[in-house]
Amino acid sequence: MSRIHEEFAIVPTGARVTAAVVYLAYLALMGSIWLGPVLFDGKLPHPVQWAWFFLAAATGLLLAAFVVLVGYVWADAKRRRMNHVLWTLLGIFIPNAIGIILYFILRSPMPVPCPSCATPAGKGQAFCSSCGTAVRRACPQCRQPVESGWTHCGHCGTALGARDSA
Amino acid sequence: MSGHVDDLLPLEAAGALGPEDAERVAAHVESCEACASAARRWRTLAAALRDLDSPAPSPRLLARTRERVERRRAEREEETWNRAALGFLIVFGWTLTGVVWLLLELVLGELALRSEQPVGSTLVWFVTYLVAGWVTAAAAALLLGRQAREEGRLA
Numbered sequence: 559m560s561r562i563h564e565e566f567a568i569v570p571t572g573a574r575v576t577a578a579v580v581y582l583a584y585l586a587l588m589g590s591i592w593l594g595p596v597l598f599d600g601k602l603p604h605p606v607q608w609a610w611f612f613l614a615a616a617t618g619l620l621l622a623a624f625v626v627l628v629g630y631v632w633a634d635a636k637r638r639r640m641n642h643v644l645w646t647l648l649g650i651f652i653p654n655a656i657g658i659i660l661y662f663i664l665r666s667p668m669p670v671p672c673p674s675c676a677t678p679a680g681k682g683q684a685f686c687s688s689c690g691t692a693v694r695r696a697c698p699q700c701r702q703p704v705e706s707g708w709t710h711c712g713h714c715g716t717a718l719g720a721r722d723s724a
Numbered sequence: 725m726s727g728h729v730d731d732l733l734p735l736e737a738a739g740a741l742g743p744e745d746a747e748r749v750a751a752h753v754e755s756c757e758a759c760a761s762a763a764r765r766w767r768t769l770a771a772a773l774r775d776l777d778s779p780a781p782s783p784r785l786l787a788r789t790r791e792r793v794e795r796r797r798a799e800r801e802e803e804t805w806n807r808a809a810l811g812f813l814i815v816f817g818w819t820l821t822g823v824v825w826l827l828l829e830l831v832l833g834e835l836a837l838r839s840e841q842p843v844g845s846t847l848v849w850f851v852t853y854l855v856a857g858w859v860t861a862a863a864a865a866l867l868l869g870r871q872a873r874e875e876g877r878l879a
Contacts, residue, residue, distance in 0.1 A: 561805060591834065614830075617823045624820065627813075652864055653857035654824075655817035660865055662810050664872045668802065673791065706796075 565630065568637065573629020581622040588614035624655065631661050638666045639680050670694065727752065728759055737766035825850050 592611040596603045603611075631649045635642035648657040669678035670693050672686035679686055684696035684703035694703045697711035697718065704711055708718055729752045735741050736749045753760045781789075828846050835843045 561801075565805075591830070613826070617826060620816070620820060620823055623816070627816075648864060648868075652861050653853070654821050654861075655813055656857065656861035657864065659810065659813045659817060660861070660868060662806055662813060664868050667799070670795065673787075706792075 565634075566626075568633040569626055569629040570633055573626060573632065577622040577625035577629070580625050581618050584618040584621055585615055588618065627655070627658050631658055635661070635665070637668070639669060639678070640666055728756065729753070730759065730762060733759065733763050733766045734770075736763065737770035821854070824853060828853070 588611055592607050592614065593603050596607060628646060628649045632642050632646045635645040645657075645661050649655075649661060651657065652660065667681050669680050671678055672689060672691050672693050674691040675686060675689045677686055677688040679693040682703065684692060684694045684701060686693050695706065696702065697704050697714060697716055699716035700711060700714040702711065702713040704713075704718060710717055729736075729749050732741060732745055732749050736746060741749065749763070753763050825846070828849050832843050832846055832849065
């Protein structure tokens with residue numbers, strides 16, 4: 559399964575259904591505006607009216623894609639242990655998908671599964687919250703998580719050796 | 725004699741030379757006693773090293789190293805995915821902006837037809853929408869960026 563399929567699979571069913579409903583409602587609205595008056599009169603729409611309708615139908619796909627993306631933000635923020643309600647609201651209310659762009663820039667890394675019990679551990683955790691197993695490189699002095707490449711602890715300043723790893 | 729190959733001899737002893745360099749070393753060693761003697765010493769050392777027992781790494785170290793490599797690979801994949809997703813989203817955002825123009829044109833046109841009152845030009849409404857959108861986005865980016873920096877997610 560490709561990465562796109564994997565990511566799309568996390569979109570909740572509710573978001574997919576909402577996207578379909580939004581698209582159909584938008585299509586009905588556009589149909590009633592561009593084709594309705596003519597069809598009700600028993601005439602065939604003018605090619606220009608058909609063109610407008612199909613253009614509107616294509617833009618409706620973008621709106622449906624937007625709903626799917628908001629659903630993705632909801633599910634992804636949840637699995638990354640972020641405030642998913644806040645991020646979903648930002649995704650919806652900051653226009654032109656800027657809220658979703660901000661989410662992709664600022665989202666937390668995926669939690670690491672504990673090697674012993676598989677409980678996910680967030681970025682700020684050096685030890686598993688369920689069984690205490692080390693899940694990340696930690697400072698030997700203050701036991702805070704440290705990043706690879708650090709020569710000194712960013713929390714207490716202790717010099718880090720090669721052995722100070724999880 | 726000029727053109728000594730001292731720097732290539734350890735590699736020759738380890739069997740790590742390409743065919744061209746190996747041929748060059750062999751030709752030189754035949755005519756240069758100093759290099760031939762050095763080559764013999766390197767070969768003796770290489771053979772002795774090969775005879776040494778190779779220490780087996782502990783299973784824990786192996787597992788930890790494998791896990792670290794996997795984690796780095798996942799991080800790199802995530803970075804690549806993030807870049808691709810951001811590129812797509814920027815194009816998507818601008819396309820949505822274009823759609824908003826179309827929708828405004830449509831809605832304002834319908835409103836003007838039905839109410840028979842002036843509803844303002846599409847351009848004014850569109851610019852207002854854009855400015856409001858960018859101001860909201862900038863405020864959100866500032867607040868969220870500050871929060872992320874405090875949490876250490878941004879450099």
